[in-house]
Amino acid sequence: MENPFIYGEVVTGKNLCGREDETKELLRDIRNSQKVLLFSPRRYGKTSLLKDIFINLNKKEFFTIYVDLYPALNESDFIKLLAKAFSSGITAPLYKTLNVLKDTFKHLASRLSFTINKEGNIEFDISLEKHDISPVLVDLLEGINSYITKNGKKGVIVFDEFQQVNYFEKDKVEKELRSQMQSQRNICYIFSGSKKHLLMDMFANPNRPFYKSTKHFQLDKLKSKDIFRFIKTKFQDTDIEIKDDLINKVIDISECHPFYFQYICHEMWEMSFLNGKVADEYLERSVDRIMERETSSYDNIWSLLSLKQKKTLIALSKILPQEKIFSNNFITKYNIGPVSTLQRVLNGLVKKELIDKVNNNYEILDIIFKKWIQRIY
Template identity: 25%
Template sequence: MKKNPFFIKEIPVDAPFCDREKELADLISYAKANSNVVLYSPRRYGKTCLTKRVQHSLKTIGTLTAYCDLFGVTSVEEIARRIAKSIYTVTHKSQGMFNKAISFITSFRPVLSPSPDGGISVSVQTAFKTDGLRVLEDTMDSLERFIHDVGVPVHIAFDEFQEIAEVNDSIAIEGILRHYIQKIQCSFFFIGSRRRVLLEIFNDRARPFFQSALNYELKTLPEKDLILFIKSQFEKAGKLITRENASKICKLVSNHPYYAQKFCFFLYEETSKKVTSDDIVETNAILIKSERVVFESILQGLATKQIAMLSALAKEPTAKIYSASYMAQHGLGSTGGIQQSIKTLSKQDLIEKDNKTGVWSLVDPVFRTWLDSS
């Protein structure tokens, strides 16, 4: 039996990919030109896997590519630590570069240990105790000197970059990072899904990063490419799906890259030889059920009135949130309360307003279906 050609875990860098040719070419050319880019989209549109593909391609032409994930950082020391770790991780296989990194980055020492998968895992230890902003400054200063000395082009991706805005002293942190990023001769990508928080860092005049990078938005997948992708993946793995059924999937997941992959993964398992309409209905229920824990944990983090607002927009997207009839029909309470809820839910990127129509709706299509049906 052939292997399921779809992925629910992270997609490998050499696995078939749907579309994104233009995005890949754009991002590679920005990186080669040493430009800085803010890459943003709602959750799971493929920012991280696209960045990994950009870096994979840059590596083949001799670029040193570091990937620094800032998810969950809670202190300035931790930010500095993750930066140092990303440099040690990318250099440890080349003795010459690794020695250079060690000689420049004096604030953290690398620790190499065998990992369970038979490879080497890299961690870092603080080399000396000092105040957090100083450690970040030292690390960025050593990064600048390392990049200057290393003699090859460098690309650094900061994933979940918006997290720095939630850390104490965030403006001072932004100030230090901006100071060095402006001077360092390489390309930086700043990636994130909490669009409001991320874009405010770059588009607010009062913030250090103001207008320091190109804004690049990743959209959903074009429907016609997604249909072809689904059909060809099924066919290559020995099963069949019609254009109409592939199109139904695109509609059900609103052309969302992650949900399309996940839907098709389950559907491939469900189908014996040829996908039927019933398989699609059943798979849709499986997909929604598989996300339940994630959705419930989002709701657990919200206040009752925010949940009411979210449910109202799932059931009935609207441009008239403050109309008396909408408020009464969905039991939304006071205007002040609604304002607060809208602010919190937008900041978390759970809802968004369409700029053209003014309609507010949920960002995540499967979350919307789940809320609407529960």
């Protein structure tokens, strides 16, 4: 029997917990060809949500393009990944797909060479000089729009890990994308990413091309009622008994984090599937097991932090709901002032993706890392 709690990979359908409201809102945005910036901390399930929506879109009505930009190091990589994602959406024999690419892209076609891999898929090799980037990118974006329109469909283009564009040498991609998408009323663009500080600089900075060009959609933690129902159902479906109060403890200890509630339940299920019952002590044992696996990683992270960063993380690991990090009492209690220094330290920890600003306060993103700090200090 397979463990029904899946973590660390993309999940869809019955393996995706909650997100009904988010799905409905994004579907409305897609139908309205809205331009959307979707962001959240890592491991909140952005990719799973988007892939689940793609699976359920009517392919007769929508042409979907999903581009994972994580491997992109420059503009040439961006063009290659977008062209490959477009070609994979063409449901036609291989020779027709090649003809579509040649007919659709005038500038790009002369720079493309094709090989067919063992799986029978097209592999691109694009020869580009620096002066080719802008005209070829315009050709690609205009060609995609033309193809979608010609086929009487609406388009959905997702750029996942879009913050990678921020590392490109020039801002040609940002400028050309902004220019093209302004005039494309039949395509929904979704820019998804996890590095909030980089994305906010790209989309909220008046000096950047994407300033005020998209709707901002922040993906939050899961609702506790959705997690409760999901956990209850998964254990019941595999004939394992779990008490309601233990489910609530999982919700509390995981802080409704999409990744960590699945990870904890995965471990609890492994301990329970032979005897058909989740014992109370399995929760703490599961957290201990996860922490033990991550200890070397946490040790490495901790060794690279400054003393002020360590003191600030210790303070954040112990902060109470009613406490405010910039209050005099809190700063004095943990000796993490003055305020100007504390703000610089917090900004540095945000850039390291160790904390995030939530409702005018700051939280440690990795809840197991937080518990690791609490146990040591």
